[in-house]
Amino acid sequence: MSTTLSRREWLRKGLFASGALTLGAALPMNSMGASLREDSKYIYYSNGFKELKRPKLPDLSTLKARLFLNENPYGPSPKALEALVNQAPGGNHYSWNILSELVEKIADQEGVKPSNIMMGPGSSDLLEKTALVSFMKGEGNIVSGDPAYMSLVNVSKSCGGEWKAVKLLDDYQHDLKKMEAAIDADTKIVYITNPNNPTGTITNDKDLYDFVERVSDKVMVFVDEAYLELSDKGLKSSMVPLVAKGKNVIVSRTFSKIHGMAGIRVGYIVGLEDTLNSIQKITRGGMGISGPSIMAATASMDDKEFLEMSKTKIAESRQFTFDLLESKGISYMPSQTNFVMFPLEVDGDTYLQKMYDEKVAVKVYKFWDKTWCRVSMGTMDEMKVFAGALDKAIG
Numbered sequence: 261m262s263t264t265l266s267r268r269e270w271l272r273k274g275l276f277a278s279g280a281l282t283l284g285a286a287l288p289m290n291s292m293g294a295s296l297r298e299d300s301k302y303i304y305y306s307n308g309f310k311e312l313k314r315p316k317l318p319d320l321s322t323l324k325a326r327l328f329l330n331e332n333p334y335g336p337s338p339k340a341l342e343a344l345v346n347q348a349p350g351g352n353h354y355s356w357n358i359l360s361e362l363v364e365k366i367a368d369q370e371g372v373k374p375s376n377i378m379m380g381p382g383s384s385d386l387l388e389k390t391a392l393v394s395f396m397k398g399e400g401n402i403v404s405g406d407p408a409y410m411s412l413v414n415v416s417k418s419c420g421g422e423w424k425a426v427k428l429l430d431d432y433q434h435d436l437k438k439m440e441a442a443i444d445a446d447t448k449i450v451y452i453t454n455p456n457n458p459t460g461t462i463t464n465d466k467d468l469y470d471f472v473e474r475v476s477d478k479v480m481v482f483v484d485e486a487y488l489e490l491s492d493k494g495l496k497s498s499m500v501p502l503v504a505k506g507k508n509v510i511v512s513r514t515f516s517k518i519h520g521m522a523g524i525r526v527g528y529i530v531g532l533e534d535t536l537n538s539i540q541k542i543t544r545g546g547m548g549i550s551g552p553s554i555m556a557a558t559a560s561m562d563d564k565e566f567l568e569m570s571k572t573k574i575a576e577s578r579q580f581t582f583d584l585l586e587s588k589g590i591s592y593m594p595s596q597t598n599f600v601m602f603p604l605e606v607d608g609d610t611y612l613q614k615m616y617d618e619k620v621a622v623k624v625y626k627f628w629d630k631t632w633c634r635v636s637m638g639t640m641d642e643m644k645v646f647a648g649a650l651d652k653a654i655g
């Protein structure tokens with residue numbers, strides 16, 4: 261009893277000290293730091309940004325179009341699958357050797373040293389570890405766009421950090437001027453997702469490069485490039501060259517999107533050796549990746565044909581979606597990713613239920629006083645099923 265009380269007391273003091281209870285008192289946090297109300301139909305990220313809880317999931321295998329998690333329907337590459345299976349009998353061994361070979365291959369491709377790479381079972385792991393290490397003292401703030409991808413922000417908030425959310429511009433790019441103005445002496449991380457999730461939109465690469473180069477002299481800038489390979493300019497607009505120039509920048513990448521390996525779990529960050537050491541002193545990224553996953557990632561990097569096919573087919577589904585929405589007079593955000601966001605004129609819950617009734621899984625958000633549907637790009641067959649369901653749902 262006394263242990264429980266003292267722990268509770270400690271927690272209360274810690275949370276009050278960091279200010280985390282101002283919102284937390286009203287809204288209990290889930291394990292990701294997003295706020296849930298028992299009776300609520302929303303997951304709250306901020307006062308202005310929330311996601312509708314989806315209807316009770318049907319058996320996922322019965323879905324006709326699985327368009328809610330930004331997965332790649334074409335992956336994994338056949339070469340990755342072969343490598344995965346071939347490595348399985350080595351499952352009795354730890355995988356450090358093959359991991360360091362993969363690190364060298366990635367470093368070579370990125371134009372940095374192996375010591376500039378930290379691996380993880382997916383990039384979420386590394387976003388969260390960066391947040392954990394940056395905010396473990398329970399103080400400081402993180403500046404990001406709003407809406408943003410919330411993994412890093414949520415863990416920062418859970419540790420006691422303050423989220424300084426800067427609304428995206430009307431053209432859905434990051435408002436770099438306001439973000440720079442939001443930085444203060446307590447800012448630990450400036451987080452930019454480019455292209456952004458859930459909007460799918462990209463920020464001008466030259467403006468972003470200048471911003472990151474300048475701002476990283478003051479504070480660490482974390483650029484999440486999960487979808488960059490799918491964008492028009494691809495990796496040409498990556499911020500990795502700034503790491504090579506010695507700037508205080510972390511860039512994250514994942515095998516979950518263009519490589520179609522979301523369930524195989526491989527991602528990495530590129531950063532300064534000292535920064536990565538400070539994270540790896542406390543947490544170990546590579547320990548969480550299995551040998552078969554490492555070999556699958558290695559093989560997938562070499563399967564250029566697969567990667568090109570993925571990008572082309574995803575772009576075709578995106579164009580189909582743009583044309584579909586245009587034909588219905590619905591505007592959409594100019595996505596450069598494998599998902600498209602568009603506004604809904606109908607009630608969000610009713611829409612979501614109708615889509616699920618048609619066995620089509622999508623997501624619905626509320627922000628900027630509007631309700632939005634985010635649909636991931638599936639195969640052309642799935643997109644046609646989506647088109648039929650959309651007809652019924654918006655009537």
Ligand SMILES: Cc1ncc(COP(=O)(O)O)c(C=O)c1O
Nearest residue numbers: 382383384409457486514516527
């Ligand atoms: C912007 C962004 N970053 C990171 C991730 C995490 O992906 P993973 O952990 O599969 O690498 C996602 C997943 O959807 C994402 O949208």
